[in-house]
Amino acid sequence: MILRTKYLNKINELLTNNLIVALIGPRQVGKTTLALEIAKQFSKVTHFDLEDSIALARLKDPMLALQSLEGLIVLDEIQHMPDLFKVLRVLADQPDQKRKFLILGSASPALLKQTSESLAGRIAYLEISGFSLQEVGEQNLNKLWIRGSFPRSYLSPDEASSMSWRQQFIRTFLERDLPQLGITIPAITMRRFWMMLAHYHGQIWNAAEFSRAFGMNDKTVRNYLDILTSTFVVQQLAPWWENISKRQVKAPKIFLSDTGLLHALLGLNTLEELEGHPKIGASWEGFVINTILTQLDVQPEEVFYWSTFTGAELDLLIMRGNIRLGFEIKRTVSPTLTRSIQNAIEDLKLSHVYVVNANDQIYPLAANVTAIGLTRINELPQHGFNTSYV
Secondary structure (H helix, E strand, O other): OOOOHHHHHHHHHHHHHOOEEEEEOOOOOOHHHHHHHHHOOOOOEEEEEOOOHHHHHHOOOHHHHHOOOOEEEEEEOHHHOOOHHHHHHHHHOOOOOOEEEEEEEOOOOOOOOHHHHHOOOOEEEEEOOOOOHHHHOHHHHHHHHHHOOOHHHHOOOOHHHHHHHHHHHHHHHHHHHHHHOOOOOOHHHHHHHHHHHHHHOOEEOOHHHHHHHHOOOHHHHHHHHHHHHHOOOEEEEOEOOOOOOOOEOOOOEEEEOOHHHHHHHHOOOOHHHHHOOOOHHHHHHHHHHHHHHHHHOOOHHHEEEEEEOOOOEEEEEEEEOOEEEEEEEOOOOOOOOOHHHHHHHHHHOOOEEEEEEOOOOEEEEEOOEEEEEHHHHHHOOOOOOOOOOO
């Protein structure tokens, strides 16, 4: 068993300061397992699995069922019963609280619209992702990259079992999970769209080009993209632009959130097959970006990429206060200082740039530019973006 200490500590911190904590993220990513670990710390625990008909029957009158409970109350797969948010608001406002709520959901607050309306100021969110490189160990880097971060995929006994699990996940997601959220797009249509996105992984979103290729209008394909983003299987990396003399790209960059799902949609079973595929560089870039974001524990509003029409670009830009960190991602063991990196430093006034690469070393490339191997990513500072390294 891989103990997810970082998440457990964060959940405990949030529960200390909030009556309601929501763990959100894709299905099968380990939210329930984390909730069960947290529950061990409470003397009284009540668990409602909202995919269970018995639990739904118990919550037929939710106020009656919940208001007398004490301790930790876990509401699993909350998206199946969004009307509960109104009840939670009333319960959260009652005096002399003797209970905490831990709610688990597989859709973002933007998709579960009632959360923002009913629980604003009363709830803390924590997005849960799959296993990280820090959790599985650097010796398992390629396994994590190929299989992805979903626990059952990663822990499968062999590559064939892992691929089978991911293919079944994709099918269940399209045929059951999306319809349960009220999304009526045919599964075959959404699968075709998702597979096309896999081939666009790591590219800048071009709605007109994509709509022509998919045979639907811009608004429709944008809606499909937002649905997959709101259900955590696609990431949109926002562009950064500011008032400089260069024309800058203002469209998001698209990544599938999990490289295991990416490889399943591309039909890539092994590292050897991936190494011969044209998307290997984009797959590596997405994997590295997720590893960096997990290590630095950043918020979505702090994360960008930067690109100009003249070719200057930065794969990842993280901003917190007056600190600006840049990351350039290279699948090479011999990274160099490029003119693009120098342009980014000058134009964006970066505090430091890290060139993340495939070796296992850390060394300076120039003033405020450091080459760091992905296996050493745990040596990046986690808080305050102190740019020194050990």
